[in-house]
Amino acid sequence: MGQVGLHGLAGLVVGEYVLTSFVQAPTARRALLYGFALGNFIPDLDFLASVAMFPINQEIALELHRGFSHSLLGALALVVGFFGASLLMRDTYVRYLGIGLALGVVGHFTVDIFIWFAPVDVFWPASIYGLIPPVNLWWWWGEPPLVSRLLGAAEFAAFALYYDHLVRLAVSFNTNREMIQIVRRMATICWIIWAVLTPMAVDMPNETFEKALYVPMGIVFMPAVLYITWRMQATIEVMAVQRKRL
Numbered sequence: 001m002g003q004v005g006l007h008g009l010a011g012l013v014v015g016e017y018v019l020t021s022f023v024q025a026p027t028a029r030r031a032l033l034y035g036f037a038l039g040n041f042i043p044d045l046d047f048l049a050s051v052a053m054f055p056i057n058q059e060i061a062l063e064l065h066r067g068f069s070h071s072l073l074g075a076l077a078l079v080v081g082f083f084g085a086s087l088l089m090r091d092t093y094v095r096y097l098g099i100g101l102a103l104g105v106v107g108h109f110t111v112d113i114f115i116w117f118a119p120v121d122v123f124w125p126a127s128i129y130g131l132i133p134p135v136n137l138w139w140w141w142g143e144p145p146l147v148s149r150l151l152g153a154a155e156f157a158a159f160a161l162y163y164d165h166l167v168r169l170a171v172s173f174n175t176n177r178e179m180i181q182i183v184r185r186m187a188t189i190c191w192i193i194w195a196v197l198t199p200m201a202v203d204m205p206n207e208t209f210e211k212a213l214y215v216p217m218g219i220v221f222m223p224a225v226l227y228i229t230w231r232m233q234a235t236i237e238v239m240a241v242q243r244k245r246l
């Protein structure tokens with residue numbers, strides 16, 4: 001997984017400064033950036049399936065994560081699917097949205113490879129047939145349980161940073177005014193949870209802490225971040241065409 005909020009932030013910042021530099025047409029820029037912002041969350045949707053399994057069997061739950069959803073094939077499937085839809089709908093926005101989503105998936109697993117201490121199955125399903133193993137830059141690193149619990153608690157700090165950034169953008173562009181209060185509240189809630197969870201991470205047993213952390217994450221906070229990002233479409237798309245510095 002690797003700090004869902006950081007994936008969101010990367011989606012906004014990389015999208016604004018890098019992705020849109022290559023495309024001029026406003027519709028394409030809007031669709032690319034919005035797709036990229038959402039696409040950065042897509043791979044961890046498999047986490048929702050993991051969460052359903054987590055209280056029952058942690059090992060199976062963790063195996064469900066970072067396979068097809070974190071692969072080049074998954075990204076390609078998005079491009080092909082949305083390309084087909086764009087032909088049927090005769091809508092270039094949909095085509096660029098698909099490309100944005102796919103690039104978001106690639107951006108997500110690239111970040112995971114470097115900053116998340118676990119293998120990422122980029123070439124899935126080649127790994128299943130033993131052809132190309134999952135990419136693992138961290139094979140030499142045995143992560144201490146305390147570090148993993150602190151990183152788990154920091155998920156909420158990352159969410160809060162992402163929400164704070166969205167609020168700043170919406171205020172500066174004067175967009176999504178109906179959402180600003182809600183997003184601000186979510187940022188505050190996430191900062192508070194982070195402040196509460198961090199000391200708990202120090203002395204709670206691993207299994208209890210992980211259940212307390214990941215079940216609400218999957219049930220409440222992951223769907224919430226997707227919903228909020230989806231609703232902030234106007235803000236994200238205006239950023240694609242205005243490139244206003246904060």
Ligand SMILES: [Zn+2]
Nearest residue numbers: 001043044112
């Ligand atoms: Zn991930």
